[in-house]
Amino acid sequence: MRSLILLIGSLITATAAERPNIVFIFSDDHALQAISAYGGRFKDIAPTPNIDKLAKQGAIFERSYCTNSICGPSRAVIQTGKHSHINGFIDNDNGRFDGSQPTFPKYLQKAGYQTAIIGKWHLVTQPQGFDHWEILPGQGSYYNPDFIQKDGGTKRFPGYCTDIITDKALDWLKTGRDKSKPFVLMCQQKAPHRNWSPAERHYKLFDGMDMPEPESLFDDYSGRSKLLGEQQMTIARHMMWANDSKLPGKPRNDTFLGGANGEFMRMDPEQKKAYEEAYRSENENLLARLEAGSIDDKELTRWKYQRYIKNYLRCVRAVDEGVGKLLDYLDESGLAENTIVIYSSDQGFYLGEHGWYDKRWMFEESLAMPFLIRWPGVVKPGTRSQALIQNLDYAPTFLDAAGVEVPSDMQGRSLLPVLKNEGKAPADWRKAIYYSYSGERTHNVAAHDGVRNDRYKLFHLPKTDEWQLFDLEKDPQELKSVHAESSYAPVLAEMKTIYQNLRQQYRVK
Numbered sequence: 001m002r003s004l005i006l007l008i009g010s011l012i013t014a015t016a017a018e019r020p021n022i023v024f025i026f027s028d029d030h031a032l033q034a035i036s037a038y039g040g041r042f043k044d045i046a047p048t049p050n051i052d053k054l055a056k057q058g059a060i061f062e063r064s065y066c067t068n069s070i071c072g073p074s075r076a077v078i079q080t081g082k083h084s085h086i087n088g089f090i091d092n093d094n095g096r097f098d099g100s101q102p103t104f105p106k107y108l109q110k111a112g113y114q115t116a117i118i119g120k121w122h123l124v125t126q127p128q129g130f131d132h133w134e135i136l137p138g139q140g141s142y143y144n145p146d147f148i149q150k151d152g153g154t155k156r157f158p159g160y161c162t163d164i165i166t167d168k169a170l171d172w173l174k175t176g177r178d179k180s181k182p183f184v185l186m187c188q189q190k191a192p193h194r195n196w197s198p199a200e201r202h203y204k205l206f207d208g209m210d211m212p213e214p215e216s217l218f219d220d221y222s223g224r225s226k227l228l229g230e231q232q233m234t235i236a237r238h239m240m241w242a243n244d245s246k247l248p249g250k251p252r253n254d255t256f257l258g259g260a261n262g263e264f265m266r267m268d269p270e271q272k273k274a275y276e277e278a279y280r281s282e283n284e285n286l287l288a289r290l291e292a293g294s295i296d297d298k299e300l301t302r303w304k305y306q307r308y309i310k311n312y313l314r315c316v317r318a319v320d321e322g323v324g325k326l327l328d329y330l331d332e333s334g335l336a337e338n339t340i341v342i343y344s345s346d347q348g349f350y351l352g353e354h355g356w357y358d359k360r361w362m363f364e365e366s367l368a369m370p371f372l373i374r375w376p377g378v379v380k381p382g383t384r385s386q387a388l389i390q391n392l393d394y395a396p397t398f399l400d401a402a403g404v405e406v407p408s409d410m411q412g413r414s415l416l417p418v419l420k421n422e423g424k425a426p427a428d429w430r431k432a433i434y435y436s437y438s439g440e441r442t443h444n445v446a447a448h449d450g451v452r453n454d455r456y457k458l459f460h461l462p463k464t465d466e467w468q469l470f471d472l473e474k475d476p477q478e479l480k481s482v483h484a485e486s487s488y489a490p491v492l493a494e495m496k497t498i499y500q501n502l503r504q505q506y507r508v509k
């Protein structure tokens, strides 16, 4: 009898070991340049000690890309493991996620997992396949945010959104779940999305520091399609006076856009006072220079960049603190050993590169997604992977990790063979990724789609029927398209073949 009990006991342990929990920590618009572990110009500045810990204790993927560099579409791809044109959520302008389709949480739920999503959802329709959810309406708010409840009602919570999402995720881990089941928790932050509003405790972080500028802050868009110059996402001319740059009153300079700061309007009087006080002296200094005409447009762009990047990194700081709290709880509770922890963000972002904020373009800064994963006993600590991966792969990976067969209609691939192989791609791994942006009204970025392999990037702009080709080894900043250079003719032909093949493989019409 005793041996039978021991046998059953060991079987249960084996099953639990084979079915890890998954904590998926996701943020919005967190560029990998703003994670210290990725290196780059903020490597000694980005306040990410806890996210960095995942790289030390697990793996960091250096060639991780999205399929479509905007919020809703990226999330729909993660839910389904299918490209935007298949899952139907093409853009944020008209997108409504068809929640009746198969998704990874539904498959995991069927396999006995507890599933939860807390925070930013951004797929318009209500979440399906989750035992628990509590989500922000649309983009949500930084200060005193509302959350949609499972009964369909909305509740407002005082405080700072990033902290509230972290605390709600912790509450669910501690008391909300059925502890007899493995679980997947999606903890999805709104930060550091525009308008980059920091927590009060971080208002003064980086004060007095001079943040490094990207070399292409004053990009003139020469050497590439003229459509690059038509976008409306420059730091120089497309930032809002109050909303983005936290300046008081109405614009007093015509390089700024108007519009109210909706976040400020949500604050209570004490929060407003602290906010105004934090920015007061820098603001007054700028207003005086504008008044005196002693700041030119170039210097003003530099000022806007500093203001933008500091607020962005302040938002990142709170996200990282939340990661720390979750990791601490996993340690304290003993869950860490059998829990996969992932940090990712829905796409990258321009932190001044090409003179931009925002995303959409297939250039590296917004095409790249951070992807760090800790999985004790499976992922070797300190792994740096060069495998070409995409958000398309998350759903298959989650299913495979849980021992659930990956449905053949999912278009991504499980990362397990890469994870178990010290980050090295197996021989039959993809050699290129496919990307497609359908064009939205916001920011006037032209539709384009293309492919990237380990060295080159090719994309096509239907509006002008132009090809753009970049040699990422010789031109990592992507400042010159070489599509028309005769020496690149064989590369262009090869990349066009890859493009046609991937479009066919992914059933792009």
Ligand code: CA
Residues within 6 Å of the ligand: 028, 029, 070, 071, 193, 346, 347
């Ligand atoms: Ca986003």
